Amino acid sequence: MASMKSDHDVLIIGSGASGGMAAYMLAKAGVKVLMLDAGPSVDWDKKRSMKAVWDLPYRGFNQPGRFPHVTQASEFDANMWIEEEKHPYSHPDDDPYYWVRIRMIGGKMNRWGRASWRLSNYEFKAKDHDGFGDNWPISLEDIAPFYKRVEPLFRVSGRNEGIPQLPDGNLIMDESRDSLCVQRFIDSAKKLGVPTTKARRATGTLASSLNLLLPDALATGNLKIVPDAIVREITTDPNTGLANGVHFVDRRNRREYNIPAKIIVLGASTLESTRLLLNSKSPRHPNGLGNSSGVLGHYLFDQIYVKNTVTAVVPEAKAGKAPRGLMGGGGYIVRFRNLKEKQAKFLRGYTYDFYSGHGPQPGQISAYGAEFYRQFRDINGACFGMTTMGEVLARKENHVRINPKLQDAWGIPALHIEHRYTDNEFNMAEDAMNMGMEMAKGAGFEILTAHKEVVPPGESIHELGTCRMGENPKTSVLNKWNQAHDVKNLFVVDGSSFVTGGAQNPTLTILSLTMRASEYMMDQKKKGNL
Amino acid sequence: MSERIPRRRWIKTVSTSIPVAAAAAAQQTVIQAQSPPPVPPAERPNLEVTVLDTVGDPILHFFSKDQFATLRRLADILLPADGAMPGAVATEAPEFLDFYLAQSAADRQTRYKAGLDRLSGAGFANLDAARSASLLSPLLTAWTYHPPTDEYARFLREVKEDLFRAMVNSRQFAETQGGRRGGAGMNTYWHVLD
Structure with a gap:
């Protein structure tokens, strides 16, 4: 392993619901955590002010063509959202996909609607109920204790x-x-x-990781947050196949860096996490990291x-x-x-x-x-x-x-989405x-x-799925602890791990799954399995 | 009310009745009495500024003279002034749409120009409201989620919604909504992050 400038035990990618919860749980338990996020750290007081709609350049209409797929963007908050010019993706001409993204510390939690519903066994055990698709490898009873702890936090x-x-x-x-x-x-x-x-x-x-999770994690002295770090690839040890670091790019000047890691928690958002895994190919993982099943990228759904x-x-x-x-x-x-x-x-x-x-x-x-x-x-x-x-x-x-054939402004291959x-x-x-x-x-x-x-x-x-959990490593990417079947020191904790989603807003479940995965991770670490 | 002493006489009075050193101080007092001491300049002052369209008339770029005249007439019929509330014309909604359409997608530009040309060809700018009614009849059809397939009907729906939005989002409209919640159109604006 390369020399470590940082003494972290766990490297987290992403600072939204899942990354923020992982940092909160791990740092409070005494684990040294390094968090990389692709977006800037924003001073909300300096970057926001009150304005009248008639004083905006486009009288509240928004600049024509700026956001072809982000119907949520208003002229007031347009600068929050990701523009496709620098962050392209493709889709079939006759089947548009609206990929809506925010890159800043706190992620999309800075704009979520805050609806917080639990899933039920009608979702966790959906196949048992109507025969379609697959069950989750967990039930409501497995996650209920974590819902119970997350709800008061939020x-x-x-x-x-x-x-x-x-x-x-x-x-x-x-x-x-x-x-x-x-x-x-x-x-x-x-x-x-x-x-x-x-x-x-x-x-x-x-009610964001920005104000409810990350401040407490930072207060422990066990968390370092690095903004503007766009992860290009997760690297692996050619002998063990385990993750051993990441290769990232400075968003502002495209300077490139490597950083070693013992355990990686991926919470970059559903499609960004899967994109990163698909881009992390190696002789041990020729189809993308953790993708021996060939399922990575599949079973995309939303509501x-x-x-x-x-x-x-x-x-x-x-x-x-x-x-x-x-x-x-x-x-x-x-x-x-x-x-x-x-x-x-x-x-x-x-x-x-x-x-x-x-x-x-x-x-x-x-x-x-x-x-x-x-x-x-x-x-x-x-x-x-x-x-x-x-x-x-x-x-x-x-x-x-x-x-x-498509790369973003940092030279990282982009996604093609078919849904x-x-x-x-x-x-x-x-x-x-x-x-x-x-x-x-x-x-x-x-x-x-x-x-x-x-x-x-x-x-x-x-958006959910594409890196789903399951009992069978041949039909899923993660086990029931959000841990990659193929790479035991890699945990994927965002919405990509979902098997079904019901009609309920998913954030509460993402937070609860991450809390559960984080405790399992610490337990396994303690036992010397990680 | 106390008697006002003419300034010259007042200075003369004090300069002959007190020692010289005190006279200088007294003279300073007199000056201060006439103009308050200057406020020290702020290091980075927030200057009061004026919005562009309150001082300048927009230069039109997109529509032809005929098209714009038709658009103004259309604006006046679709969204007229109503009591104290300014209509689409007084809020310069047509002028804003000339600016906005110049940057819009090509299909929208084509639809707008064709729609205005159709109205213009029928002499719309000079018709009274009753005679223009048949030209505007597509606006009376029931709402559908998808826009009408007929391009002219679609144009009418778009121009009505665009004019409405440009009107209610205007400074002139906000000024008439003064005490009403949200009437001034204030909201939190996110500046460029980098």
Whole structure:
């Protein structure tokens, strides 16, 4: 091993949910940790200020063409997001993939929606339930103790309902009263056998590894964070095949470095981690690091989103006449399909976020001039909306691979991404639209617009799989501890390890898996197995 | 109210009634009384500045004279002024779209120009609202998630949404929304990270 300038025991790649949690657990337990992140360390006070939309160069429209695949980028936060010019990737012309990325210390956690749902055994043991795909090598019972510890760390609020498809959490109980329109909607859903609950969300304006994990880890004196370090390759010992270091590039000036490592924790985000492993070829690992199974890069999935599936109007709130307590607030509809019954047209299920008290989009009003203003004002503040999130089946043909003809600005080979939705997802979206309308009508609301159009793959920013865990080394990359079957000193702890994803936002599970993997790692280290 | 002593007489009075050294100090006092002591300059002052479009008229680049006249007329019909609320014309939304479209994708540029040419060819800029109604009838069709397949209908939908956004995001609009939450369009802006 090369000389070590740094005395670290573990090298972590990435500083978001997974990298941040690994650093938190390991550093607090006395392990010396070095963390590399591809993005800058940002001084939030210096890099942000209040501005008026009319004082922006493009009056809030954003610079045309700057973000062809990042619909989330506004002109206010455009400088946060990764631009494809320096960070290219490819996809089939007729199947666009929206790869949405942030590179800075804290990663995408600096912008996540903070929704924090547990997975259930309907996800962990999905194959047992409906015969499709594969089970995870773990069950809810394995990860529940870690969910229980992560939820208070992220101050997750919500309400426990005692239903198996949405396991109860260790929550700050949300006892707030629902507005009258939300109560009416909940009653309508209940009549159709559809369960609802409060939003379950990490509280605080920022709930990121940046403020909740990394400061505590740094305070131990056991963590060093290195920003601007883009890892090009994980190197391996030609005799043992074990990881022995990384080769990285200074983002700012392209200067190249090597650094040795005894244990590597990879948490660079789902597709960046897999890209790095695919780019880390050697005679012992000719198809990419940890890829003796040939599965690395395969079984890419995410969650379908149908934004504003239903927009309805609460009649009593029209013309600004809503009585106090009628409008405002929202909630969450828990999966209700394919639990005991079986849908003919699709497997698995979907959920909704619902919300109230907003106005229409101008395009939703079929009028112009004075009549447009009249209709707009009539329903402004009287709208009730629903957005669908649905499970996407993990299919081997949905995959990423290295595009040998495409490199990023640092000369690192880029990804080619192929991900197509199937009738399973489209039929699910149609069912969600119909059920959404039925529930809204049952609450006495008037339907303004409804649709079943799914956003392109990737846009949900819930990309998962491609480095999945499993019992069988021939059909998976990682074991049940997020440890590479082929390379025992390599742990991959981000969303790439997922086998299924349900319709629940994945971050809470990523955090919990990482906490679990970190404790296993320390135990194995103590036993001399690492 | 105390009696005001003319400045020259006041100085003369004090200079003849107190010793010279004290007179100098007194004279300084007089000067200070007339103009407050200068504030020491800040090392890096934040100067008050003015927004460009409040002092200059935008130079148009993209649309032809006819197309722009049609766009202004269209803006006035789709989103007219309404009471204290300025409409699309007063908020210079057409001028902004001339700038924005000049940088937009080619298919969008083509659709905008073709749509305006169609309206212009029908004499739209000189039609009254009632006679222009048939030309704008695609705007009365029900909303669909996907844009209309007909390019003219798609243009009308885009221009209505673009004008609306340019209007409500304008300085002139914000000034009329003063006490309303979010009316001023303020938000957190991320500066370039490097």
